[in-house]
Amino acid sequence: MAEKGELTSIEQSEIMNALISYGRSLKPDEVNEKFKQIRLGTRHLLEQTEKSLDSALDSVHEFHKMLESVVVKEKSLPDGATVGDDADTIKFIDSLKKDAYNFSQAEKLIGISRQTIKKHAESGSYSLKVTKIAKTDYITKENLIVYYRDYFKKDGFGF
Known part of the structure; x- marks a missing residue:
């Protein structure tokens, strides 16, 4: 009308x-x-x-x-980053060059001890999930980003 x-x-x-x-x-x-x-x-x-x-x-x-x-x-933004990410998160995401990381590699990237990361993976804390590749636990790039955001309480938001 x-x-x-x-x-x-x-x-x-x-x-x-x-x-x-x-x-x-x-x-x-x-x-x-x-x-x-x-x-x-x-x-x-x-x-x-x-x-x-x-x-x-x-x-x-x-x-x-x-x-x-x-x-x-x-x-x-780099792949995996979103508009709500702060500079530290974007820098972290930019540093990820591989598709998957073992606990030792994740320790060096994030700055959290390997044992703590493994404990979080076993309990599923901070949305951390692992993927087995040839009997070794790996964290995918995407899940490492989610884990980083959850652990450090960095809320990115996507559209």
């Missing part, structure tokens, strides 16, 4: 019936004044609607500009 800028004949008929019904409930000397008030109220309502449309349009444009900047930033 609002997008087309017109009422259907059924909607027009319903409005007319409502106005006629309302008008018939008034005293004869009140009809002109009350309908004048409705006409002025309708104009005021349309003005307020126009202001609301302008404000909503500005807000939507602002949102799309912000979203564009997020997308540009997201594309410039």
Whole structure:
């Protein structure tokens, strides 16, 4: 209705019936004044609607500009990083050159002892999961990033 800028004949008929019904409930000397008030109220309502449309349009444009900047930033980040990551997390993610790491390698990358990492893997703490490759436990790059964020309470957020 609002997008087309017109009422259907059924909607027009319903409005007319409502106005006629309302008008018939008034005293004869009140009809002109009350309908004048409705006409002025309708104009005021349309003005307020126009202001609301302008404000909503500005807000939507602002949102799309912000979203564009997020997308540009997201594309410039290393694989596995997201817009909400801080500089330390991005630096950590950037340092990951392999697809999987054993506990000793993870210790050197993260700065947490090998034993602590192994304990977290066994208990599933901080979302740490291991993958067995030829009888050796490895942590995938993706899971190492999740573990790093969880352990150091660094909340990245993706889109």
